[in-house]
Amino acid sequence: MKVEFDALEGDKSRRVEALEFDGTHLILKSQSDNSRKLIDLTGKRLFVAGFGKAVLAMFEGVPAELPVEEAIIIAPEAALKVSDESESLKFRYTIFFAARNNLPDENSVKATEKFVEFLKERDSAHSIFLFLISGGGSALLCSPVNGVSLEEKQATIKMLTSNGADIKQLNIVRQALSNVKGGQLLGKIQQSQAISLIISDIVGDSLEFIASGPTVIQTTQGKTAQEVIRDLNLEEKLPKNVDERVSIRREAAVHENVSNLIISSNKDFLNDLKNLLNDHNCCIVTDSITGDATEFGRELARLVMSRRVSNSWLTNLDRSSLSPSILLFGGETTVKIRGNGKGGRSQELALAFLVEILETCQTDDLKELPEFVLMAAGTDGQDGPTDADGAVLERNDIDLQKIPEILDSAKKSLENSDSYNFWSTFNEGECHLKTGLTGTNVMDAIVLSL
Template sequence: MIADPKALLRQLYDAAVARALPAQHLAAFLPAVPPRGRTLVLGAGKAAAAMAQALEAAIQAQWPAEALVSGLVITAYGHRPPGYRPRRLELVEAAHPVPDAAGEAAARRILGLARGLSADDLVICLISGGGSSLLSLPAPGLSLADKQALNRALLQSGASISEMNCVRKHLSAIKGGRLAAACAPAQVLTLLISDVPGDDPAVIASGPTVADASRCQDALAICARYGLPLPAAARAGLESGAFETVKASEPFWAQHSLHMLATPQHSLEAAAEAAAALGLRAHILSDAMEGEAREVGRVHAALARAVARRGQPFAKPCVLLSGGETTVSLAAPPPGAAVSTGRQLGQGGRATEFLLGCAIALDGEPGVFALSADTDGIDGVGDNAGAFLTPSSLARARALGLNAQAELDAHNSRGFFAPLGDLLVTGPSHTNVNDFRALLIF
């Protein structure tokens, strides 16, 4: 018998997050000696400040004090590591997931810093998830308000992260390889923390320093598929091809190198190792699961029930691990839905929506506990990373007058788990390898 299932699940989450922290891995990718010219550090993402902190520590330890190092990094509000005061770099905080004026101004400055470099210079780009909104510089003819409206529509559409970033990069003046083009002829080293299924560098933060294979017509097709409103200037730029991204045929890519510091798979493997150290078998289902969060939750519930009842396809006790990036398509509650009163509706993110879908499908299955959380420490726009599920969750909710299905229909998953005392609140983790899910069965 496992004495404290929730504590065990939290240990696995902590192991997954720890594996993705840049301080553990970044120094290995710093060049042994500085360039003949200067080193310019540019970055954007939820983990960008922690990456900058790790880079500054590595430079101080490995390079001579006279090395010329400067730069600008953008991270999300509240994602600066505690106590970090940049010595050589400037750190700007901006809005995520919808861009704001601070992000636009910083992105414009980053593009300006990248211009006018020489072949003797080195640019180190620190890129992580969240960079798409933080590094927001609209394409010619578009305004920040245009980008904000489109970003909100994308977030509510149910589009995958690859689809969203295809649209974002084509309507940007800095993403889709454009930052790399501005850096030429300098050497460019891109260090990445992946938050996307498949770890495609061109998708992470919409690939500001990576060649892009998608086309303007692909972005138009995505907008049509989800009924996304396009400003006239955006439609004209896409239809004419004027907003085409930078392709792999450009000669300056020969001066570029790229390394992945952390991925969802790395973190799942760390969680599996932590489970094994506790004497528990762990099975990684996938690091790249996508789809509607509630439906993915139901699939996980079906698998967990098969393990609990039949020992198939895995023997219990065990833990099932998965990662990736699910989606939540926002919609009004169905006609006649009985939504609980007294609380604001629509509070929740992918992690808790997954968990509520899983809870309903499990219906109190004995011996099944779960944790679903975002590795950046923030699920959606709430203050929680995710939540826990226990066999008693639905019964306790009913005792409080909560209707699980109604709350799911209203996308109020955070509002469902909060009164139960089952939210996981960690604060920003200073990294981001996307969703983490663990189902414990015994």
């Protein structure tokens, strides 16, 4: 799907905070150390190219006075209904929409072909490409290597995610199966200067893994795709062409003039959330949660119920000394599919939390629950391949007279990886969080009020 039009003069009030223009220089501002880098645009041709879940919002933030000649954008198909909100700018741009349900599709492949063509045709010693990159870019920028079909790549991604692969493992394999990921996009613009402004959706903000690192020169350090597949016990389970391709180690792309700058991350989101809650006793515990969603949900419930916890982020927290307070967590858990249900990381985490609460109530024959509110949500507004971004649960949502009934339904849903349908019906769906797409993507957020 493609939308093309001419941009007009736009409102200059909105800006990407990491980017300014003084009439001659493009000014890049680092969010981590407040350093500034000046790039002289005299005699240069400036192009904007972007992809990812946050790309439309990032695109709107490009300074209207910036001398951009032309731009090309690949945005999620689910964002089509809000694309008209993009501000008018003074240059021509083309937006492609792809990746329905956050999975690479034919529209992704076709859009990427046009994207690469755009880069190659404008590559010169006088060209500067300003890339706007965010999480979700892996599904949007899709160009399978020769010998591997889109269907085989889709099947591989599904197999990996269903078996608990984290985003780094997933992107290592994606890089091995791509003509544009893992720094390969730089090979299309060997003469040009490349500048990437990046919103991180990776624990630890590792540049080489965000959107599969299309503009990041890859090193030989770290695990190979073959090793990742072996770690997940998926040898001989993936398509034959994929098995053959991941055994080939290709040379890393080389580029003399590239800058990659992270402009936002989960840490920024949590700090903003903490500031929003400044009237409360609020604490950021970590922005690096990983591991199994079900187990972390259960651990949070054990903390609420003053039971022993083993998670390293929770062991130093004492329920009795925390109340009242609000704990903030960020990161990205994983899910291992156990049935044929529907759901996502945040919805499953919240469901596992509820199951642990109910099991404790039943075992200890509790007549009253402690105060708590839990919110588990994806910051992009889309938890897994669903239209929900998570769930919110508080003490008053649980009818103690119906614990056996609720527990039976919740356990069955958890065992079938069907958290979406559980939250759709529990309390008539009032606990199901559906905000719609947010226009950003900085992993997941968990808020626990005690």
